[in-house]
Amino acid sequence: MKFNIHLVVLALGIIVFAGCSQDQNQPISNDGIAPGKIIEAVVTNIPGGAIIKYTPPSDEDLLYIEAKYRLKNGNEFKVRSSVYSDTLVVKGFGDTDTYNVDIYSVDRSENVSEPLKVEVAPLTPPIENIFKTINMRKTFGGVNITWENEDSDPIAVILSASTKEEGPDGPLEVIETFYSDAPSGKQSVRGFDTDAYRFRARIRDRWGNFSAYKDVVINPYFESKLDKGLFKEVILPGDVKQTEPWNPNGGSSIPRLWDENTDSRLVGFNGDMPDNYTYTFDLGVLASLSRMKFWQFTQGDGYYLYFDAQYRKFEIWGASELNVSGGWEGWTLLKDYEVVKPSGLPEGLGSYTNEDKEIAFAGHDIEFGLDIPKVRYIRIKVKSTFSGLDWGSCGEMTFWGDIN
Known part of the structure; x- marks a missing residue:
């Protein structure tokens, strides 16, 4: 008899555990009522982004505020702030055009409010300031490239070169990508003879934005x-x-x-x-x-x-x-x-x-x-x-x- 009782208790435990496992990622309760909309927002534009200061709704079950926006390269981003904050920071814009940002309030039942639509017009993005500092010069066996990155933003410096066979007016191939978040950078690529080559540099930031191209045609020194x-x-x-x-x-x-x-x-x-x-x-x-x-x-x-x-x-x-x-x-x-x-x-x-x-x-x-x-x-x-x-x-x- 004791054996049967143990089986019943074990079976009930499995049922309870299974029920908990199925519901563990769900809200504790869902009232189906969306929270109030963000009341107002003030935008302060910054390089490559914006600071959005807002007034949240007064819902007691408010959980967080979320901003959604899309970059020109098609990438979508979400930024959240807690119920204890009144500020969102959106980043990653690759130019100074105007962008739409939708701001939502979300409650503990994961109900989402109607969006408050705001416009941001970022200041010159860091990637453009870094690009302006790029300098390429001929060196022994190749090219030397330097840049300045005052804010230590994570970037990739993509370097391409023409081939010996096609010459400087021919197609270019990527020969090196330097990843850096240091305040300045200096790198050299070697292995070239003294013929004329076209070298091209471009910056990519962590948001997938690209700078313009910078080209130089040089004859490397022999070594x-x-x-x-x-x-x-x-x-x-x-x-x-x-x-x-x-x-x-x-x-x-x-x-x-x-x-x-x-x-x-x-x-x-x-x-x-x-x-x-x-x-x-x-x-x-x-x-x-x-x-x-x-x-x-x-x-x-x-x-x-x-x-x-x-x-x-x-x-x-x-x-x-x-x-x-x-x-x-x-x-x-x-x-x-x-x-x-x-x-x-x-x-x-x-x-x-x-x-x-x-x-x-x-x-x-x-x-x-x-x-x-x-x-x-x-x-x-x-x-x-x-x-x-x-x-x-x-x-x-x-x-x-x-x-x-």
Whole structure:
């Protein structure tokens, strides 16, 4: 008998549970009566949008206010505010035309009022202001593009180029899309010879709006990657010994600069920044350098990026002949460089965005001036690290130029 009672109770429990499951997403009650209409609204237009201040109805069961609007690209958006607010912000408009916005009040039974129709006329949208700042110029092996994004709006910078076969008047193909929400951006695309190419830039915002196009026709400067198989370590008087990590008495780690592995790193423990932390190496060939790439060490999937002993400020010096005394006679300053975190986030372990990480993993691009002399020997002078340590560490360096 007890067994049968248990079955009945279990069956009733299943029925009750099933009934609750079917109704759990429904309003507790539905009186079928729509709430009152929004009484009035005042519009303040802002760049790419509008602030709408309204007077809600007095219904006791009012739950939220909702605005619906459509952009020219066909995308529809909804914005809600709670019963405790009197303001809605609508965004995403790609121009300064007039748009209709319908505002509804919704009660706890999900009954919807008649709409209050308002017009908004957004000010110049951020995408247009960003577009005006785009600058493209020729660089070694390609094009360099910069832009300003004062409000750090999430954008995509779409870059297209003509083909070598069709020339600058032929069709263009998308070659790169840069995603950024940093206050400014600087990127380069390489791999082009010295023929004329048309490059075209366009901005897309998170709402699906597009800017106009900006075109430039350029002949990139010639460059080729220097053969790392020719690189050799040079030890000069006064240079800081670069050793194995956590082993000051170990062998030299300078060859890790050109092993094509940013997880491996060189470490120098006994420096005195900013005045006396240098090391030297031989490129193996006399070259007119165009640029270099510098990588932070990326161990642990970038665990220490922009932190600890990573170089923050350093100088790159070059010489055609080696001054074995360790003095600075015959050396030319090629670049005084600072590693900058694009997001501007404060210093700290793991304090970086995905964009910061992507740029670090891609390598920091360092361009040299067109008027620097030919060099064969490179001397690195580290002036500071991200955590202010008196020892430094980095992952990799690669050089490009013309050896003819």
